[in-house]
Amino acid sequence: MNQTELQKLVEEISLKYFYLPFRHEVKINNRMTTTGGRYFLNDHHIDINGHFLDEKYRSDLVGIIKHELTHYHLHLAGLGYQHRNRDFKNLLARVGGSRYTPDIGLRRRQVKNYLYECEDCHFQYPRVRKVNTRKYRCGRCGGRLKLVRRNK
Ligand SMILES: [Zn+2]
Ligand SMILES: [Zn+2]
Structure with a gap:
């Protein structure tokens, strides 16, 4: 999956589960190891861990995207967008987002150089x-x- 396809997937998931458009940018980040994605408060873009773009991690990827979109939409709406907030917990559960980064062995693959x-x-x-x-x-x-x- 490339950048364009990922962008399209995030936009689709946003409309389908949040009934709201995703109007910002998704970027592939290949340096991430312990997190699946990250939402940036300053420019509203989302980073997705490139390791999850492999077809075999498709359901994990969808869970990660839902998680980051939960931060995104709550933040833009001025609601509690942090993990500890009730709004966050409720919305994440409603859309079926992942609570933790799925373990695909990235941690263990860290090489001691x-x-x-x-x-x-x-x-x-x-x-x-x-x-x-x-x-x-x-x-x-x-x-x-x-x-x-x-x-x-
Ligand atoms: Zn998060
Ligand atoms: Zn010593």
Whole structure:
């Protein structure tokens, strides 16, 4: 599914379940791992996690879109658009949106690209991102960290 098809799908779901048009932009975000989508308060656009655009996640994708559209329509209507608000809970349940990001293993797929080791106690710290070793020290003994392996 490409950007245009996704935009069309969101517009269709908006009319079918919310009886209101979606007049803003949907963007594909391939860097998201732990969330399915995100609604932006400032310009009203929606980001959708690109991993869910695969045909096999179709029902998950619809649930995510309904969730983000619930934020969208409530926010534009000046109602409680946050997760903890009653308006949000009610509308989400009514349209059948997903409450949590479906687990498709994205979390587990996070690769630890860097391996740091304490120069003193030799405890190792696998990390997804690069660490500023001048700023961060070993959490156990306060020793200096050094990079011992790098996967990318
Ligand atoms: Zn949400
Ligand atoms: Zn240490």
